[in-house]
Amino acid sequence: MTYEDDFNEFWKTVEQSIEAQAFAKLTMAKTIGKPELKNIFLRPLYGKADFKVLLKYSFRPRETEDIEEEMTLEAALPIIKAHLKSAFLSVLLFTTEKDVTFKISKKGVGSITEGYPTFKNIIPAE
Template sequence: MPYQDVFVLFWEQVKQSIQEGRFAKLTMAKTIGKPDLKNIFVRPLSSEGGFKVLVKLRYQSRETEDEENELTLEEAFVFLKSHLRTSFTSVLLFTTTKDVTFKINKKGAGRITENSPTFRDVIQPKPDLE
């Protein structure tokens, strides 16, 4: 199945884990080539205006500062999807009940696997009040 279709199924699990309060974090890993962008992390944010996530871009070089953005879930989906197969080939969803991994193979097919949970608790960072 094309990775885009599988990623939509994977994202349904992300949304369900959020609705059930089990979402701990999400990580994009397995970079393609040697890019400066090392990882993308997504964590839940406690927000008064509805559910938001903190998206953090971590770079290889120490000269480049990490970037952080507060996004809605839909904005995060579009943002992460744009980095699939251009920068990253895997996305890991960590929940309190299971870890779910989305991977893209060399032929462009996606697949989802599940493992035992890494996290027991959900930790929500407070948004910056600047």
């Protein structure tokens, strides 16, 4: 099983958390090296018609302004995938039900772990 297979399983959990209206935040972490890009965050934008996310690129030098984009979850997926294993080795899903962590080992093997929820309430992006 490749890390891509494990990530696809992880992403199903992301989609299920949105369907259950439990999605609180998604964070890419554990950077490779010391890149300028420090984190990528997805925050929920629960609208009347459809669900969207606010994708935020957070940079290490304070002088560099963060970049935010509103998009669908489907549009965010290729962005998240493009940064896996090239810039980040882990993705953390925070829901009101549980926290789920996807990690890629140095050998390129993926793993998924679950823990108690960090968030009790959802704070939508503005």
